[in-house]
Amino acid sequence: MENQIKLDFSQSETFLQSVIKSNKKQENFRDHIIVILEGDPGNAKTACVESAALKEGCRFVQYVPAQDTPEWAGGIPVVTEQNGVTQAVNCRPNWFREPVDEWTVYLLDEVHLLSMMHSGILQQLVYEGRIGNHHLPERSIVVLAANGQRHRAGANPMPTPLRLRLTWIYMQASLDTVIDYQIQNGFKPVIPAFLKRFPEYLNIFEKNANSNPNPRSWKKLNTILSMELPKEVMFAATQGTIGEAYLDFIAFQKQWERMPDPAEALRYPKKCRIPYDQDVMFSMSAALGYIVDPESFNNMITYIKRWGEDSGIASEWEVFAVRAYKQKEGRKWEMQSDRYSDIKEWFENRGIALIN
Numbered sequence: 001m002e003n004q005i006k007l008d009f010s011q012s013e014t015f016l017q018s019v020i021k022s023n024k025k026q027e028n029f030r031d032h033i034i035v036i037l038e039g040d041p042g043n044a045k046t047a048c049v050e051s052a053a054l055k056e057g058c059r060f061v062q063y064v065p066a067q068d069t070p071e072w073a074g075g076i077p078v079v080t081e082q083n084g085v086t087q088a089v090n091c092r093p094n095w096f097r098e099p100v101d102e103w104t105v106y107l108l109d110e111v112h113l114l115s116m117m118h119s120g121i122l123q124q125l126v127y128e129g130r131i132g133n134h135h136l137p138e139r140s141i142v143v144l145a146a147n148g149q150r151h152r153a154g155a156n157p158m159p160t161p162l163r164l165r166l167t168w169i170y171m172q173a174s175l176d177t178v179i180d181y182q183i184q185n186g187f188k189p190v191i192p193a194f195l196k197r198f199p200e201y202l203n204i205f206e207k208n209a210n211s212n213p214n215p216r217s218w219k220k221l222n223t224i225l226s227m228e229l230p231k232e233v234m235f236a237a238t239q240g241t242i243g244e245a246y247l248d249f250i251a252f253q254k255q256w257e258r259m260p261d262p263a264e265a266l267r268y269p270k271k272c273r274i275p276y277d278q279d280v281m282f283s284m285s286a287a288l289g290y291i292v293d294p295e296s297f298n299n300m301i302t303y304i305k306r307w308g309e310d311s312g313i314a315s316e317w318e319v320f321a322v323r324a325y326k327q328k329e330g331r332k333w334e335m336q337s338d339r340y341s342d343i344k345e346w347f348e349n350r351g352i353a354l355i356n
Contacts, residue, residue: 004170005170006170006171006172007169007170007171007172008171008172008173008174008177009044009047009048009171009173009174009177009178009181010174010177012037012048012169012171013048013051013052013055015035015169016035016048016049016052016053016143017052017055017056019033019035019141019167020052020053020056020058020103020105020141021056023141024103024139024141029128029129029136029140030127030128030129032129032141032142033167034126034142034143034144034165034166034167035143035144035166035167035169036111036143036144036145036146036166036167036168036169037049037143037144037145037146037169037171038145038146038147038148038168038169038170038171039147039148039170039171039172039173040147040172040173040203040205040214041147041205041212041214041216042203042205042212042214042215042216042217043171043172043173043203043214043215043216044173044178044181044215044216045109045145045171046062046107046109046145047181047215048171049105049107049143049145050062050107052105053105053107053141056103056105057102057103058102058103058104058105058141059097059100059102059103059104059105060104060105060107061095061097061104061105061106061107062107062109063095063106063107063108063109064108064109064110064113065108065111065114065118065121065122066110066111066113066114066115066118070115070117070118070121072093072094073093073095073118073121074090074093074121074131074132075090075091075092075093075131075132075134076090076091077089077090077091078090078091089132089133090131090132090133090134092134093131093134096131096134096136096137097137098137100137100139101139102139103139103140103141104137104139104140104141105141105142105143106136106140106141106142106143107143107144107145108122108125108142108143108144108145109144109145110145110146110147111144111145111146111158112146112147112148112158114158116159119158119159119162120159122144122162123159123161123162123165125142126142126144126162126165126166127165129142144166172203173202173203173214173215175195175196175199175202176327178195178202178215178218179192179195179196179327180327181215182195182218182222183290183324183327183328184328187218187219187222188222188225188226189286189287189290189291190225190252190253190256190283191218191221191222191225192286192290192324193252193256193282193283193286193287193290194248194249194252194253195218196282196286196320196324197252197279197282197283198245198248198252201213201242201245201248201249202214202215203215204243204244204245206243206244209243209244210240210243211239211240211241211242211243212242212243212244213242213243213244213245217241217242217243218242220241221238221241221242224237224238224241235250238250252279252283255277255279255280255283256283256287258275258277258280259275259280259283259284259287260272260273260274260275260284262284262287262288262290262291263291265284265288265299265300265303266288266291266292266296266299266300266303267299269299269300269302269303269306270302270303270306272303274303274306274307275307281307281317282317282320284317285304285317285318285320285321285324286320286321286324288300288303288304288321288324288325289320289321289322289323289324289325289326289327289328290324290325290328292321292325294340294342294343297325297340297342297343297346298342298346300321301318301342301346301350304317304318304321305318318346318350322346
């Protein structure tokens with residue numbers, strides 16, 4: 001479909017939470033809304049479903065049916081004899097969890113890879129909540145995720161009856177949402193700072209590349225950066241994780257390493273050396289915003305004011321640092337901006353026209 005309306009991570013999560021709430025109220029599985037998230041490979045579809053499930057107090061179970069043969073996905077058939085009648089029945093699929101009192105969200109992932117035989121099994125599941133003679137445990141909710149055929153990621157066409165049963169949500173990566181996630185989950189500050197500087201590397205899909213920069217690969221790189229690797233090995237691992245973005249990332253990382261110590265700047269704002277190169281100033285602003293707290297906020301502003309002539313209104317570096325701080329704090333920002341005098345004074349006198 002052309003001109004598809006696309007939602008970012010936060011919007012998709014909000015919709016999924018509403019669907020989970022609604023499905024919990026339905027007495028019949030046939031009345032459930034079955035959502036499928038479609039989007040670029042690696043754009044955090046799985047993380048979105050998991051986050052929505054956990055926020056709604058549900059267990060989260062991810063299953064990739066294409067990794068199993070249709071027989072395993074649907075339960076291995078066995079021959080039994082009951083009341084003198086020989087018959088074939090399916091074993092209970094091993095990915096069905098034991099019934100529990102809490103709700104469970106089942107994410108059937110990578111469904112674009114399913115064969116026609118898989119699709120028949122999936123169709124019975126989303127229409128009736130069962131596979132063969134085995135019903136999903138009560139308090140179960142089903143969500144699907146897929147890459148689109150346009151991504152050429154091994155996608156197979158979906159049968160029309162199955163396609164029409166689903167509510168399709170087209171999800172795209174959002175810079176602000178991804179950076180918020182990275183900050184709140186303790187990513188190395190150099191990653192969100194880099195994406196602020198080079199937003200074009202947030203999500204690239206090149207079908208012939210072995211690796212692409214996308215939210216999933218940035219998460220993997222965050223893990224790799226925690227490893228103590230020789231320089232050449234780190235370069236190779238970075239290239240193998242984020243693909244074409246690695247040259248710009250390595251260059252940015254070198255600038256990041258040339259920065260003054262952000263913690264020292266907050267302790268000694270009038271004595272700590274200041275950056276002069278604009279790229280280093282950009283990185284330093286981001287780093288300060290990621291570590292500042294209400295008690296050190298005024299020291300951060302004092303330090304950044306030394307970077308140039310103070311005109312009485314916030315410089316672009318102050319604004320960038322405070323925006324990074326605001327992103328890090330999320331919902332707590334409004335409370336802090338009202339409660340702490342240093343933040344309130346800056347907001348009202350220097351940055352009110354720029355920070356919103």
